[in-house]
Amino acid sequence: MHVTLYGAAREVTGSCYLLETQSSRLLVDCGMFQGSDRLERQNYIPNNMSAEKLDAVVLTHGHLDHCGRLPLLVKEGFSGPIYATAGTIDIAMLILSDAAKIQKDDADRENRRRKGQGWASISRPLFTQHDVELVSKLFRKVEYGRWFHPAKDIRTKLVEAGHILGSACVEMTVFEEGYTKKLVFSGDLGPWDMPILQDPARIEEADLVFMESTYGDRDHKTLPETVAEFQDLLKAAFDNKGKVLIPTFAVGRTQQILYHIAEMFRQKIVPPMPIYLDSPMAIAATELYSRHSELMDQESRLLQSSGQLRKDLSTLRTCVTPDESRALNNVTGPCLILAGAGMCNAGRIMHHLRHNLGLPGTVLIIVGYQIKNSIGRRLLEGANAVKIFGETIKVNAKVKSLGGFSAHAGQSDLLRWLEPMASKKPRLVLMHGESHQMSELSYKIKESYGLCAESPKFGETIVV
Ligand SMILES: [Zn+2]
Incomplete structure (x- = not known):
């Protein structure tokens, strides 16, 4: 053999x-x-x-x-x-x-x-x-x-x-x-x-x-440490009425981020605020996760079957069409926008970065690996300005990386x-x-x- x-x-x-x-x-x-x-x-x-x-x-x-x-x-x-x-x-x-x-x-x-x-x-x-x-x-x-x-x-x-x-x-x-x-x-x-x-x-x-x-x-940063940092960022964004942008990977990462947000809302650690899931792929993947609760751990299965998760995420809105995505330009904070691509190299997140990086109230939370020379990586390295669709965008937003969601x-x-x-x-x-x-x-x-x-x-x- x-x-x-x-x-x-x-x-x-x-x-x-x-x-x-x-x-x-x-x-x-x-x-x-x-x-x-x-x-x-x-x-x-x-x-x-x-x-x-x-x-x-x-x-x-x-x-x-x-x-x-x-x-x-x-x-x-x-x-x-x-x-x-x-x-x-x-x-x-x-x-x-x-x-x-x-x-x-x-x-x-x-x-x-x-x-x-x-x-x-x-x-x-x-x-x-x-x-x-x-x-x-x-x-x-x-x-x-x-x-x-x-x-x-x-x-x-x-x-x-x-x-x-x-x-x-x-x-x-x-x-x-x-x-x-x-x-x-x-x-x-x-x-x-x-x-x-x-x-x-x-x-x-x-x-x-x-x-x-x-x-x-x-080893990655521990999950409790990562979640605690995430909570602090969301609490501050709520108080400052900021827009939180999270570039997400559609399968796995999106569902985990939503899980942690639901938990924070349920435990009243962070007051509920609108969440926009602006990625047709992530919407479809989230739907698949909810259809396969038999493959989840006991706690998640229970949260699904009891309807608790849906209740916790009652402020979640999905944006399927480009028009629905564009409409988010006019939305004011506090709110969360989850959009692809996770590496900030393509997809709808690019439009949200272009519209919001210049605003001091914006918080960009990076939850995954950013390849060299990507806009995500340059932002993490502290760039004062980045070029998006040929336009130079000044960075006044707060940029933070959370390492423990791998x-x-x-x-x-x-x-x-x-x-x-x-x-x-x-x-x-x-x-x-x-x-x-x-x-x-x-x-x-x-x-x-x-x-x-x-x-x-x-x-x-x-x-x-
Ligand atoms: Zn894999």
């Missing part, structure tokens, strides 16, 4: 493992590369993956860097089942459809440019909504904790990963030539004790572990996840991280459990 790595090897995106036994071939994840032109050029299905000869795909969760190459796989001839939890199927469909739309818009824009310059070549999107629909027909829903057989010699179980709705770690037992081997793929792991989702499941043993290492070099486990939680398996001394492969994060985590793992971790490159094959 062997496993070949077709992504997320010494980098964070493109998760994709090809497992081959004597009689079966299957993929765990089939994610997209994101972040730079160099990475995006890797968004294809390598020939030696032989898409049409794959038995199945097992999906850890619905983020694009884990499912984004599925439409390409289907275009290359894959027609087998794609196993995932119900939450993952819904999130993956939402995210893939959004990606198809963005690619179509980008290709249309590029084609207008080429036409204007008299070029004959045509830019085509990587995949279309039609391809996404073909993927949707292949999904097979599986429940957490139930064994299923994606191939005749492979038994598989998905267990909670605590990262986003429906996210799972994959436990796989392979029966080959009279012996059995247990493989574990962590997928993306969430932190312990986060609201809404359950904690990552305890996995007792494995012969080979593929483990993510996105934040392998550090959907990824920090170093201590990664070690905690590995601990039950570590005593049996499995072979360990670190994935989904950059070299600095991986080497820091490797060092800690060696120190804590005496295990030596490997960090293979893209295309390398691990022979078991």
Whole structure:
């Protein structure tokens, strides 16, 4: 049996493992590369993956860097089942459809440019909504904790990963030539004790572990500290009648932020004020979360089923159309505006920044990672002015970053996840991280459990 790595090897995106036994071939994840032109050029299905000869795909969760190459796989001839939890199927469909739309818009824009310059070549999107629909027909829903057989010699179980709705770690037992081997793929792991989702499941043993290492070099700020800072900012904004802008990631982060706001209103820590959710994608994702309360932790399930959450968030308004979004320019504070994109590099948040950064009462709360050279990053670094849509905007707003809302486990939680398996001394492969994060985590793992971790490159094959 062997496993070949077709992504997320010494980098964070493109998760994709090809497992081959004597009689079966299957993929765990089939994610997209994101972040730079160099990475995006890797968004294809390598020939030696032989898409049409794959038995199945097992999906850890619905983020694009884990499912984004599925439409390409289907275009290359894959027609087998794609196993995932119900939450993952819904999130993956939402995210893939959004990606198809963005690619179509980008290709249309590029084609207008080429036409204007008299070029004959045509830019085509990587995949279309039609391809996404073909993927949707292949999904097979599986429940957490139930064994299923994606191939005749492979038994598989998905267990909670605590990262986003429906996210799972994959436990796989392979029966080959009279012996059995247990493989574990962590997928993306969430932190312990986060609201809404359950904690990552305890996995007792494995012969080979593929483990993510996105934040392998550090711990995040604690959640209670982060929530306390968030409360202080909202209280001050209420007193100053300020507008609070929160650039959000649609899936996971938005729902968590809403959860904390609801709690503050319920406990009368912050007086209720209007909340505008100005992102069709985040509105759709929030709707999916509320439809899948069976995948949440007990507290969130109860808040949903009793109607308490809806009561707490009675001041929440959703803005679907561009007109509804534009109308927020005339709204006065105190209020909260949650809009995408989370990295302040596109989307409706750009308009809100343009209109409000110059006003001293505005508070901009950054709740996620901001890439280098992005407007979000420049604002965090204290820029006095930023350029938005070609216009220079003076910054009089207060800009604050809250560090503890990550959907990824920090170093201590990664070690905690590995601990039950570590005593049996499995072979360990670190994935989904950059070299600095991986080497820091490797060092800690060696120190804590005496295990030596490997960090293979893209295309390398691990022979078991
Ligand atoms: Zn993820």
